Amino acid sequence: MSCRRRLAASLCAALAVASAAFAGDPGRIAGPAEVTDGDTLRIAGQRIRLLEIDAPERAQTCLDAAGAPWPCGEASTQALAELIDGAKVSCAWEEIDRYDRPLARCEARGRDLGRAMIAAGQAVIYRGRPELYGDVEAQAKAAKLGMWSGDFDTPWAFRRNGPSPKIARTGAALDAALEAEKGPGSPCPIKGNVSGNGRIYHMPGQADYLRTKIDESKGERWFCTEPEARDAGWRPAAR
Template structure:
């Protein structure tokens, strides 16, 4: 049974506390979904889904896809517990997550599958040092920081406040894209042709649109 507990503050404001636990769906190397709720792992930044790194011999390898698989391996068939107090700009819970008490963020960084996200936390710097010293994963050769990869990507089309889901009409029909989806950044919305923005997945589905991954 999935459990989602939302503890709302008595005063107005964005702060809240939340706990999620149950089986997960892995989105990428630092994002999970539990019972329909998106969770961004606190304190780490994994290579972007399509990002490529180079190994010790200078050969390219799909580090983004490998990071996704690494997180999938850590969580497959296991209950995950997440606890967080903030949401990011995409509405995802930013949380520490664990399997049987094992911190997933620490494991990903220690295995060389993610960077310590120093912009927001120094909690996993020691694990990153261990991975570097052992030349594990992204530290076996060279890897561009994911934040730099994102900064060099095509600018994201501005979304209405709180409504970042893109409703796109294509040869596949009426498809919606979530902010973490692979094709989100390159998908452009033209409201003149009937395309639109949605605030929630439930709203998109009720309007007859289906997720790009369905």
């Protein structure tokens, strides 16, 4: 089946290579997915952008209800990865963007991934276009979920201008505190604490992160990623 006219030649070539993953339609692809960030993934080597949502960039910082910075970009990336959690992802699209990425509605286990990200406050509707997900964004905003719990730069404003002055100041303060906490022998940011409640890991920006001290003589340690911490037997902090 030939590619639609709107597909660029480079995308058609990629689709031909990945033909085994298609459901017989050049506007569809399915298979295991690799998460790039909160609104982008790869299936069979093809980059796919979730339709009508915009997630914070991985380097982006937001402010919580108390005005403290937290790594919302990394949190959004992790949220999408946890939604998929190894399941087969099916995507369908009708157009591609200027970066040769299909703009797709994608599902895993029957769940619309874009809708789920908006509902959790881990992404926003792209440039205020409410056609698909306006209802769930209103609910997430009212419940102060995810990014809506405090202040944030819209992802498109962050890409264009970088962080706003207020968020840049607090983000710089957090970076300095993290560097002071880690020390020269601790290149990874996640704290694996051991207490009476068991093995718990704390992410930068969480409520107890800065007050948690790591004592490696007690079996406490640093982790670079959440999967690494979970595989080692730690569970995430509740807040």
